[in-house]
Every structure is written in C-alpha cells, then in structure tokens.
Amino acid sequence: MNTFAMDTDRIALAPAVRLAAVTKTYGRGPRAVRALDEVSASIPRGSFTAVMGPSGSGKSTFLHCAAGLDTPTSGTSHLGDTELTGLNETRLTQLRRSRVGFVFQAFNLVPALTVRQNIALPLRLAKQRLDPAWLEEILRRVGLTGRADHRPAELSGGQQQRVAIARALITRPDVVFGDEPTGALDTVTAKEILGLLRGCVDDTGQTVVMVTHDPVAASYADTVLYLADGRIAGRDDEPTAERVAERMTHLGAWS
Numbered sequence: 001m002n003t004f005a006m007d008t009d010r011i012a013l014a015p016a017v018r019l020a021a022v023t024k025t026y027g028r029g030p031r032a033v034r035a036l037d038e039v040s041a042s043i044p045r046g047s048f049t050a051v052m053g054p055s056g057s058g059k060s061t062f063l064h065c066a067a068g069l070d071t072p073t074s075g076t077s078h079l080g081d082t083e084l085t086g087l088n089e090t091r092l093t094q095l096r097r098s099r100v101g102f103v104f105q106a107f108n109l110v111p112a113l114t115v116r117q118n119i120a121l122p123l124r125l126a127k128q129r130l131d132p133a134w135l136e137e138i139l140r141r142v143g144l145t146g147r148a149d150h151r152p153a154e155l156s157g158g159q160q161q162r163v164a165i166a167r168a169l170i171t172r173p174d175v176v177f178g179d180e181p182t183g184a185l186d187t188v189t190a191k192e193i194l195g196l197l198r199g200c201v202d203d204t205g206q207t208v209v210m211v212t213h214d215p216v217a218a219s220y221a222d223t224v225l226y227l228a229d230g231r232i233a234g235r236d237d238e239p240t241a242e243r244v245a246e247r248m249t250h251l252g253a254w255s
C-alpha cells in the first residue's frame, strides 16, 4: 500500500468528532463546577447524533468543547484529524468559520439582510468565494428557492430556521452542531426541520450533532448519547421517542 492510500484510509476512518477524557471546570476553589468529567466520545462521519440529559448535565458544554467554542480544562478534542485543544484563538476562529456550522434555538438571522445574503454571510466572514450554483442548490434543499430575496421578518419561524440551516451548510462544514434547533418551533414545524436535518445526513453524508430535551427530536438521530452529572451515562443506537423518554425519566430529568 502506498503512502497516499494509507493517508486517504486514515482520513476516511477518522471520526468527525472525538473527545478523549475531556474535563471542563468552570470557576475555581469551592465554587468550581465540573461541567464535564473525563468524557470520551467518538462520532462517526455521516451520522446524526443527539445529546440528551437532565438540565445542567453538561450537554451544551459537550457541544461547545466539540465545536471549538470552548476549551477543555483537560483532555483532547478533535474535529476530524485536527486537534482543537492546542489551537490558538485565531486558528479556532478560522476553524469555526469554515469547518463547522451552527444552528441554535434562536435563529440569529441578520434582519437587514435577505435570505440569500444571510446564507452567504459565513463565506464573507471567512473571506471565501461564493459559488452561486452551490447557494442555489442549498436554497433548493431547504425549500426556500422562492424566498431568496425576502427578509427574515417576512418568514415563518420554520422558514427562518431553514435559513439558519442553509447558512450552516454553505461552507460545506465537517459537522453541523445544533443546540436545541427545534426548541422555538411548534410540533409540526419541528418535525419538518428534523426531517430536513435527517435528509442532510442521509442524502449528502453530512454529520449532525444536536443537543435536545425532546425525545421525539432525539428519535430522528442514529445515536443518542446520554449525559448525567458531566459524564456519559449511556447511549442508544436505535432510539425511539418512547425509549428515550423512559431513559430520561430514569436519569431523573423530569422528576
């Protein structure tokens, strides 16, 4: 086997996200909070993972350490072959702009910009060239072709979240991270958005990692990772809404 073949094999096999013994402590001394406690996790490329757990269990901290938004106190975090721990703030900013996409509960669109301009914004920030055909393709995928010149205030909540997803996809990121992406939507619209994220994984091999409180949302994922008290408390590779709800009850999420 030549070196090139070995390299491509290695890259193909590297998980999209890898956390190794990640501990994150906020504050110092007696008031210190250990939000993550030696967490290890490996998330394959082209998979849809939901992160669940009771309030305060460390879900957002997990997401932030995996996405380079926050730095672990100890342990290592990789995005593909890139070790995030050890990158300086400039490199981390570059990586966040070009290799990860974010979708939050609040859509965070710029009101003065059109749908098209909002979607293209990450490329402008990353000083990357816009491929108009790719933008049109993304608009089509999220079902907003006819709305490209509208402003966010002219769109429904579900449509605004579609813009946020399109904006997350425009840089062809390694991973799309979602923090309660359906938290502000009604049940029917939430299912449309989850179907869209599922389609990104199934149709284009996108990797999606999503924090959620909702067992129905988690059931769209391939794998659910459960956190409790800053530790991995289990996983489910065949999640259904019922099983997830039961598991969450056992973790004391709704007691």
Ligand SMILES: Nc1ncnc2c1ncn2[C@@H]1O[C@H](COP(=O)(O)OP(=O)(O)OP(=O)(O)O)[C@@H](O)[C@H]1O
Binding pocket: 026, 027, 033, 034, 035, 053, 054, 055, 056, 057, 058, 059, 060, 061, 062
């Ligand atoms: N910036 C911070 N400073 C101090 N403590 C923090 C900070 N961020 C999080 N924490 C603490 O770390 C723990 C984990 O917080 P985190 O937000 O990751 O949990 P979560 O599971 O996402 O919670 P929720 O479901 O309520 O959003 C909590 O005890 C929280 O209070």
